[in-house]
Amino acid sequence: QQQVKQSPQSLIVQKGGISIINCAYENTAFDYFPWYQQFPGKGPALLIAIRPDVSEKKEGRFTISFNKSAKQFSLHIMDSQPGDSATYFCAATLTSGSARQLTFGSGTQLTVLP
């Protein structure tokens, strides 16, 4: 069970609002949870990451909330801006053999209206 489930598929938020994206996992071997932002035609760029021994991590307008018992984590974007319009991916990492393997969610297309 290396799947990471992400919701919603798309999200429309007004400028200044809060964007919330949720992810869930089954495999407790996952031990590192990054969030990536991807603009059209570009590669994913790391936004923020968390380990399961921490319940919350904040960097600027971006916050990860992590619930280890529920095997869920979420990204909150405060004061959302039109420039935040992009696709967001949650991901989870585990050790497989001698590799650190990153598994991505299916993505959330965020649109922030001006």
Added chain:
Amino acid sequence: DAGVTQSPTHLIKTRGQQVTLRCSPISGHKSVSWYQQVLGQGPQFIFQYYEKEERGRGNFPDRFSARQFPNYSSELNVNALLLGDSALYLCASNQLGMDTQYFGPGTRLTVL
């Protein structure tokens, strides 16, 4: 500092052909991973290499192969191309022992 670089940017091939994609990691990064991103989906892990050896492989057929060179750059090869191989191929690098992977801009492969 330069980020992860990939070449070519775009590539068009026909079914049955073979393709080679190239990746140069961030200076100091010795680990390289390859991902396939089909339109509208998240990237899927193909390979991870470090110290010139394959360290992990995702659920991809043997038509996919890769190698890493002494300068830590890497090539991904795909043989006998299928229409379903059309995707954005992403390379990521990381420092050994560090989890953060940094992605390149990708190579857009179209198979006709």
